[in-house]
Amino acid sequence: MRGDPGATTVLRPATPRQALDALRREPRALPLAGGTDLMVSWNAGLLGGRTVVDLSRLRSWAAIRSGRESVVVGALATHAALQESAVVRREFPLLVAACATIGAVQIQNRGTIGGNIANASPAGDTFPALAVYEPLIQAVSASGRRLIAFSEIFAGVKKTTLCPGELIESLELPFLRPKPSRQLFRKVGTRAAQAISKTVAAGLLWLDKKGTVAELRFALGSVAPTVRRLSAAERFLAGKRLDADSIAEACRLLEKDISPIDDIRSTRHYRLEVSKNLLRQFLEGR
Amino acid sequence: MIAFKVNGKKRVFKGAPFTRLIDVLREHLRLTGTKEGCGEGECGACTVLLDGEPVNSCLVPVCQVEGRTVETVEGLGSPEKLGVLQRCFLERGGAQCGICTPGMLMTAQAHLRRGGKSDDASIRQALAGNLCRCTGYRHIVEAVAEAARAEGKR
Amino acid sequence: MKSLQKQEKFVGRSGLRREGPAKLCGLARYVDDLPLPGCLHGVTLRSSIPCGRIKGLRFDPAFAWDECVVVTAKDIPGKNVVALIEDDQPLLADGRVRHPQEPIALIAHLSRARAYEALKHVRVDYEPEEPVLTIEDSLAKKRLLHGADNVFKRFEIVKGDVDKALAESDVVVSGEYRVPHQEQAYIENNGMAAWVEKDGTLVVTGSLQCPYYVHKALMKAFGLPESKVRVVQATTGGGFGGKEEYPSMIAGHAALLALKSGKAVKIVYDRAEDMAATTKRHPAVVRHRTGLSKDGKLLAQDVEVVMDGGAYVTLSPVVLSRGTLHAAGPYECDHVRVRASVVATNTPPNGAFRGFGAPQTLFAVELHWEKISQSLGIDSLTLRRKNAFDLGSTTATGQKLSESVGARECLERAALRSGYAARRKRYDLWNKNPRNRTWRGAGLALVHHGAGFTGSGEVYLASKAGVELTRDGRVVVLAASTEIGQGTNTMFSQIAAETLGAPLDCVEVAGPDTGRVPNSGPTVASRTCMVVGALVRRACLQLKDELDRAGRGARDAAALRRAARLLCGREASRRFIVEYEPPPEVRWDDASYKGDAYGVYSYACCVADLEVDKATFEVRVLRLTTAQDIGKAINPLLAEGQIVGGTAQALGYALLENPVYKDGAMLNAQLTNYIIPTAPDTPPIDVELVERPYSRGPFGAKGVGELPMDVPAPAIAAAVFHATGLWVASLPITPECLCREFHDRF
CATH class of the missing domain: 3.90.1170.50 (Aldehyde oxidase/xanthine dehydrogenase, a/b hammerhead)
Incomplete structure (x- = not known):
């Protein structure tokens, strides 16, 4: 442990108002939710002297509330809570599947959905699922609140479009009506469990009665600085039948939307090939 | 000042609020059964139960433990009176070097209490956050399955 | 042996780990505690x-x-x-x-x-x-780091006339194999x-x-x-x-x-x-040229080994020695040449890791059988049956194996228990069906592992160990062998109690403290049970003689207390310390690297069953079946624990553990990015103990600590080859390697 608790100031607001005021006064302070990322950096001695705003007393922000057409997930809902929520399980199985692959039970009990998003790791496992569910993010700051489309939240590796002093309060996930004809979540990690992903995929497909594509949503993580929807492939397939040619073309178009790299966990070649294979398998309905 | 319960006893911590739970347990309460293996939330050696759920105590600042309950390996039993799970670990060879054992026991204990499944694959999945380099896991999984049977019989 | 076993009260039984309760209650004190x-x-x-x-x-x-x-x-x-x-x-x-x-x-x-x-x-x-960072740069003398050629140490084993035998062989099969660093990750x-x-x-x-x-x-x-x-x-x-x-x-x-x-x-x-x-396993490059007859009889083995020692000599010469001595595998061959060297690089020194050079060279020789199998059209199990060591075989160093040779028994038992041949056939059928989302395969490997120090090493060590009877009637085993999880405490207690006929709870094992225990050598090289355990037994026999002479025996605590008063007199305790005596039949020549490299060998065979995802190239090991000849399992539960644990480490070596180096430094020095197996990565591991007793081991025991690390990696690599037809001869076999091979091929 290389962090120094004596050199770390921690603020413990009891209400959202207090939290936002604290962040207004100290915009460089680090919001702390489940600590599963922040504490790792702190242990490595990388956060010396920073002020931390502990959000854990904002209990209301941990709630998961089901409405008629959507569910509102508080930013402090843990990955474990999301897996246990009946409505999330029923309506958003890809998100549940994603949460079940984050770390192991110890991390799932602590890590939060809001923290996960705010941390903006290129390898964030919930992001492809969220990207296809297209939630709206409720952001709040001392000066007000705004809605941010999920597709607008990331600015780059470990960067969000949140302003200094702004926090994620909740996510609103709209129910999918009609329900998709086909869906996929697949994480390809470094090992069977507790892995950081090399590529992670989520897909939703609606076919109409004639078997042509009404809508495709397909997102990939860990293959670009931020999670990517395959816009080119999605557009191309809309209204088309899924046959060998159209699927091959969609897989070719996949390269337009991602930019995988070589790093210590995998290679560009592998990420690209596997992403294509996952898309192909999904479209082939295998 | 932060008040919480450890193994059923009320405890008060007066030091820096950002002190990690693991350090409060080990250094201030001298409960050194909880081990630190990586400081990254990867190995699970520091697993304790926070309000009954397994967490990595190296990633929990004690300020977040205010008013909550903590259970550590010291609460499971004593050498004279081992808990059921501990006894099964002993008989089945679930502990070798012993460094991952306290964390492993706590995760397994939570799994059993939750009524988690006791087939091989379910136990392995439940223990995925606890690395062991000695046992190859087989004897640990057998011990947990045995404990599940023993608990079921009671 | 059967009737003997019945008489044994402690040895051969799965006694409970002595320090287990303290570890299970969080009371054992590690240094940070x-x-x-x-x-x-x-x-x-x-x-x-x-x-x-x-x-x-x-x-x-x-x-x-x-x-x-x-x-x-x-x-x-x-x-x-x-x-x-x-x-x-x-x-x-x-x-x-x-x-x-x-x-x-x-x-x-x-x-x-x-x-x-x-x-x-x-x-x-x-x-x-300018640093020297790779084996190739070091051999090319890009800069001189050590001596005149960057070579820390060289060994050569020569048996027969390899060049001639290769020239006369029906087929010659060549292959190159690479293994990386591996982190112990305790x-x-x-x-x-x-x-x-x-x-x-x-x-x-x-x-x-x-x-x-x-x-x-x-x-x-x-x-x-x-x-x-x-x-x-x-x-x-x-x-x-x-x-x-x-x-x-x-x-x-x-x-x-x-x-x-x-x-x-x-x-x-x-x-x-x-x-x-800290230290890692030595990376190595191993090249084989193997000559065989058409029907698969091994005629010549020419092996070249180069290891990366890192920046200082440390243990590299002995790691290389063991790697050299195991490089030809557990096979009889009349013409063998092994040329081995370990070189200097500007990387952190590599050192000891379970297996100590042997997993590197055994990986090569074992996976090489698959290549041979391809060129001969004979499956590798048959090839091994034709060539594996048997009683009376002669090793590469000219050692005649005169007892406790379980190689063939391990091979047959693992093959039978796993249903190896039938499964290979089933997987071939499975792989023909394009609708299946995986390829499946089974692979096998067979190894030997010399227990104790190499050659004359045990003679130089001259280890001492003993036993002490305290005035209050406790029997204390005195040895510098450490308990590091493998079960030293429990195993020594069982040997002592059995030898003395004393109750187990009257026996304890002194904590290693140089102020108290004699120098019984390092806790390495699978020597604790076989070598030091034998010393403990000898010391206990001396104590037993004294007890018998005093007419007291050791049957219970009261008898021991009475005996102790007689034997100790005014002293606090009576000590019996014995020193290692080399078996007279063991002959070794360091200069020519000929003779009895080890007193005896343990043997293991492993069968790996696995499947490879066609979309992601992820490898899932379905099961591992292993049969291991360890002479005698003093404590079967602990012995199995060693085998299962070592097997899992080797699974990591084979598939997951991929240290990434840049400018001589490890980039992924975190458990988040240096990936060791979790419980779900590890399949059920099925163990069969084969017990071919060794006359000089305590109760027939041989070494067990390292053996399990040697055998799974080549079995897994062979299974991947069987499943996919993709030839990957370097570890770890990552999905990235397989994906690359697949695309280069199709």
């Missing part, structure tokens, strides 16, 4: 470059250095070395660094966090030099505590495998006599070889800080430091 009130925490300033001259250290004048104790090379009272084989590794770099992470200076502070903070306030000015990081007693005795305690290695290193670095250095093992959270030599370094560092500060000092590494700085 020791209460040392007022102790300082030490940290290490390390080189950030692979190679160069140190121009100087700059200490930030704004930092509160008066709160710290700082040590550099000039504070070393004795010789600036970590004494081991060749005293070439400094305790602290003096003037130049030869690898990244080389220790340069030490800082201690009351607060661990402040000590780490202090590190950020020291700057090292370097004059960097879950307890390295750590040591040190202090100086009032009488000037330097005491260190901590996580270690070999108390007398540390003892020797401290004597030299501090210029102290034997009696003024005391080394005590704390409970140790796994070693696997990783705590064989590096603890001497850390002990020296803690002791330097203790000496200078006058206080107790603890140095406990965090994971990042432990992974980046």
Whole structure:
């Protein structure tokens, strides 16, 4: 442990108002939710002297509330809570599947959905699922609140479009009506469990009665600085039948939307090939 | 000042609020059964139960433990009176070097209490956050399955 | 043997781990758990470059250095070395660094966090030099790091006339095999505590495998006599070889800080430091040229081995020796040549890791059978049946195997138990169906592992161990062999109780403390049970003689107490210490590398069943079946624990563990990115114990510690080849490699 608790100031607001005021006064302070990322950096001695705003007393922000057409997930809902929520399980199985692959039970009990998003790791496992569910993010700051489309939240590796002093309060996930004809979540990690992903995929497909594509949503993580929807492939397939040619073309178009790299966990070649294979398998309905 | 319960006893911590739970347990309460293996939330050696759920105590600042309950390996039993799970670990060879054992026991204990499944694959999945380099896991999984049977019989 | 077993009360039974209850209750004290009130925490300033001259250290004048104790090379009272084989590794770099992470200076502070903070306030000015980072660059003498050719050590084994036999063979099959670094990844990081007693005795305690290695290193670095250095093992959270030599370094560092500060000092590494700085398994390149007859009889083996030793000699010569001696595999062949060398590079020194050179060369020889199988059209199980060692076989060094040769039995039992042949057929059918989302395969490997030190090593060690009867009737086993999880305590207790006919709870095992126990050598090389266990048994037989002569026996606590009063007289205890005596039949010549390389070999066969995802190339091991001839399992549960654990480590070696190096430094020095198997990565591991007793082992026991590490990797690689048809001859076999091979092929 290389962090120094004596050199770390921690603020413990009891209400959202207090939290936002604290962040207004100290915009460089680090919001702390489940600590599963922040504490790792702190242990490595990388956060010396920073002020931390502990959000854990904002209990209301941990709630998961089901409405008629959507569910509102508080930013402090843990990955474990999301897996246990009946409505999330029923309506958003890809998100549940994603949460079940984050770390192991110890991390799932602590890590939060809001923290996960705010941390903006290129390898964030919930992001492809969220990207296809297209939630709206409720952001709040001392000066007000705004809605941010999920597709607008990331600015780059470990960067969000949140302003200094702004926090994620909740996510609103709209129910999918009609329900998709086909869906996929697949994480390809470094090992069977507790892995950081090399590529992670989520897909939703609606076919109409004639078997042509009404809508495709397909997102990939860990293959670009931020999670990517395959816009080119999605557009191309809309209204088309899924046959060998159209699927091959969609897989070719996949390269337009991602930019995988070589790093210590995998290679560009592998990420690209596997992403294509996952898309192909999904479209082939295998 | 932060008040919480450890193994059923009320405890008060007066030091820096950002002190990690693991350090409060080990250094201030001298409960050194909880081990630190990586400081990254990867190995699970520091697993304790926070309000009954397994967490990595190296990633929990004690300020977040205010008013909550903590259970550590010291609460499971004593050498004279081992808990059921501990006894099964002993008989089945679930502990070798012993460094991952306290964390492993706590995760397994939570799994059993939750009524988690006791087939091989379910136990392995439940223990995925606890690395062991000695046992190859087989004897640990057998011990947990045995404990599940023993608990079921009671 | 059967009737003997019935008479045995403790040996051959799965007695409970002696220190188990303390470990299970969190009461066992590892070094970081020791209460040392007022102790300082030490940290290490390390080189950030692979190679160069140190121009100087700059200490930030704004930092509160008066709160710290700082040590550099000039504070070393004795010789600036970590004494081991060749005293070439400094305790602290003096003037130049030869690898990244080389220790340069030490800082201690009351607060661990402040000590780490202090590190950020020291700057090292370097004059960097061009480093040598790979085996190829070292062999090409890109720069000279060691001697005239960068070679730390060379060995050559020659049997028969290889060139002639190759020329006369029906087929010659060549192959090249590569294995990477591997991190031991014990879950307890390295750590040591040190202090100086009032009488000037330097005491260190901590996580270690070999108390007398540390003892020797401290004597030299501090210029102290034997009696003024005391080394005590704390409970140790796994070693696997990783705590064989590096603890001497850390002990020296803690002791330097203790000496200078006058206080107790603890140095406990965090994971990042432990992974980046301490020793790893040697990477190696192994090339085979094998000559065979058309029907698969082995006629000639020409093997070339090169290992990467890192920046200092450390244990490399002995690692290479074991690798060399195992390079031809457990097969009889009249014409063998093994040429092996270990070279210097500007990377952290590589060292001991379970198997100690053998997993590297055995991987090559075993996977090579698959290549041979392809060229001959004969399956590798049949080929092994034709060539495996049997009683009376002669090894590459000319050793005639005269007893306890379970190679063929292991092969047959593992093949039978796993249904190897039938499964291969089933998988072939499965793989023909394009609708299946995976390819499946089964692979097999067979290995031998020499227990104890190589050749004359045990003679040089001249280990001592013993037993003590205390005045109050307790029997205490005295040995420097450490309990590091493998079960030393339990196994020694069983041997002692069985030999004496005493109740198990009257027997205890003294904690390794150089102030109390004799030097029974290091806890390495699968020697603890077979070699030291045999010494314990001999010492117990002496005690038993005395007890019998006194007419008292050892049947219960009361009898022991009465006997103790007679035997001890006025003394607190009576000690029986015995020294290793080389078996007269064992002959070894270091100069020609001929003779009995080891007293005996253990054998193992492993069958791997696995499947490979066609979309992601992820490999899932479905099951591992292994049969291992370990002579006699003193404690079957512990022996199985060794086998299952070693098998899982080897699974990691085969598929997951991929250390990434840049500029000589490990980039993924974290458990998040250096991936070891979790419970879901590890399949059910089915173990069959084969017990071919060895006359010189206690109750017939041979070595078991390292053997399980040798065999799974080539079995897994063979299974991947069977499943996919993709030839990957380097470890780890990652999905990335398979994906690349697949695309290069199609």
